[in-house]
Amino acid sequence: MPEATEGVLMLARIQFAANISFHILFPTITIALCWILLFFKLRYRATGDASWMDAYTFWVKIFALTFALGVVSGITMSFQFGTNWPGFMETVGNIAGPLLAYEVLTAFFLEATFLGIMLFGRGRVSERTHTLATLLVAVGTSLSAFWILSLNSWMQTPTGHEMIDGVAHPVDWWQIIFNPSLPYRLTHMLLACGLTGSFLVAGISAYRKLRGDQKPAVEKSLRTGVVLAAILIPIQIFVGDLHGLNSFKYQPAKVAAIEGVWETQRGAPLLLFALPNETTEQNDYALGVPKLASFILTHDADGEITGLKDFADHPPVAPLFWGFRIMVGVGLLMLACSWLATWLGRKRRELPVWLTRALVAMTFSGWVATLAGWYVTEIGRQPWLVHGILRTADAAAAIPPSNIGFTLALYLSLYAVLLVAYVHTLFLIARKAGAPESQQAPTTPAMELTVKESGA
Template structure:
């Protein structure tokens, strides 16, 4: 592979997007967790239980603020690349992409910016109802932001509602542009991915608090909430993924062929569990397959015909990264399902345990702590499947990526790429370190509710 301007620009955008997507993926759902913590605190006001919910809200608000800051900064950098690295995209599709990005700023970002200050600093300055309202508005803003961004991304995957005028794409029907065929599935899939990612982050860092004996009254409450949500969200994500797969098979069969390593059109296609795609020879080496299962899973018909990659000459994505990214995503999803249900069953068996106590052994807590960033792994793998699977198009079927790239010299793109990577590695490491510090040194908020004494229950299995 030659590191020309095109390849370097793709790597640079992938690096920027990979870094940026980590933070909205947490905050979209984390904001709604904060709303729940606030509701529970208000409902318990005047009782010792309120203090625990207050502590949970206080800690995770700080996590939200830190994550929000990194998401905004990296998002601005990423949006610049449409002009610096992919000017042809904005020249030819900017009449559609520009307004959708603008709607996100004018609605979601302004909503978040308006109420974020009240949410972060108004806890003791405004009424409990006003503070809850501000939290709801910020959570709504994060979800609305996802709505607009995913509308644009989905339109790039399944473009509808456009007309071509002098080589430029214009919106003929904004409803058709926004609510394009893949948008509902992609939005639900992303919202559930965020829910799962935030759940495992909360559960993992709360478990870390117990392991380090740094828990407070909110640690067990946050842990139980996150596990319960994860146990419900992961199965829903599997169902949503199946529906999304059916939609992708209809609109982007080349992507499905790359995901499953289907080289030739066939009926009752086998499912390849693992293997090594050999694009040069048009086969999957060392493949372990299950007969007919691909047709059953992908089309819900064991005798269904699935199109092979040979039907899309020079118009299908690179197989190796799509094939393995999908398996990483699915494998991580199965692991998260097992851990979530194991944890939920443990909670159910010890459902009499309430308040600041928790029923998990040290081994179980270590597993939860080790899964803290599992959602990030699954999210990145799924995003690579989506974005690499769209290639060689930037707008599927209409604009090829190679036709809209900048003409900057490769050395310039390489220099900025290395600078981005250095900054992102530093920021990501700093983010994780600060998260660990905040969870092991949870500052106590100024309470307007009675404080219950901290009753640190010994962890089961501790020496």
């Protein structure tokens, strides 16, 4: 296969990054939101309190809209394997193909089968059947994440295969699926989804309260969001540490780039700020805590960290260094905001206005942290597409750069419009829900109501 030029390779990578960045926004919400909807439904069945069902009715509209965008944006991902990255399937298609197929067979079919009952079945089927449909859709969204993360984790830490004439062949599917990084990567991602969903629920609910919507369902949604976030963020910090230790074992160059360690050293500092300079292979304006990086990664203040200069190949440093710190910084904001809101919520009925506004500002904070962490994961694997097996440059198609540039411009323009429209629609739905009953749209099935309120 002819090799792609450096310009074509970069354009192909940017296009794939744009597509996956836009697509990942929506599953991070639906994976968590469906479980939150199940919680609302179970609380309604347990207590008979209609406000829990009101919360379910409001949020199922947002789930339907988000699910639809996630499905549509995911379609473009598969096209790129054939148009821009033919070397990927040629080399590892024997493994990637079945894993992607398992995701469709076990997860997407489950979601698609019961989604209609979840959205349109209430009043047409029993409450028990409707609750079961919500549960199965939630299971389906999580199963989908499992298979996608299994493939992605295998690309990071490939095991259970053998190479024959440059092609990967499966030897042990158990090792392939449950590869060394899957437990940490999957748990970390599911928790990230939970935090994304919880802050979305809290932020939109806080927005409704600021507009004077005092319905009990709003208060219940707000408390659910902040309490869920307060529970999940400490777990995420703990799992993130385990994930980092796993990466330090299997991908030490990635961790060295994250920490900005150029020279192999003992007692490496944890850099709070620095400007990594790849030309001089050093950090400019570095400010750090002595020995803390070594202590975190080796549990020994004088533990050794292999420097970037000792690796034949290493990923670009600045994106990993700053991406990781953005992820951690947003996570700490999540911790402070959710814990404070939970604590004040126990002491007083109404949150202070400034904190309510802060929750609105944090509505999409999960997106920021998830994208930053995802970039660290994916860029940190470079220059490999499948670590140790297939280089990114060897998988790209040698096609005219104008072709990729044209489609990239179309994708970016479309995604920008859709993203603005999506965010606008979420807040429009929130405003409509808080309007006097005489100004609200008549009760219709969830999908019809979503379309009507979006102005489509």
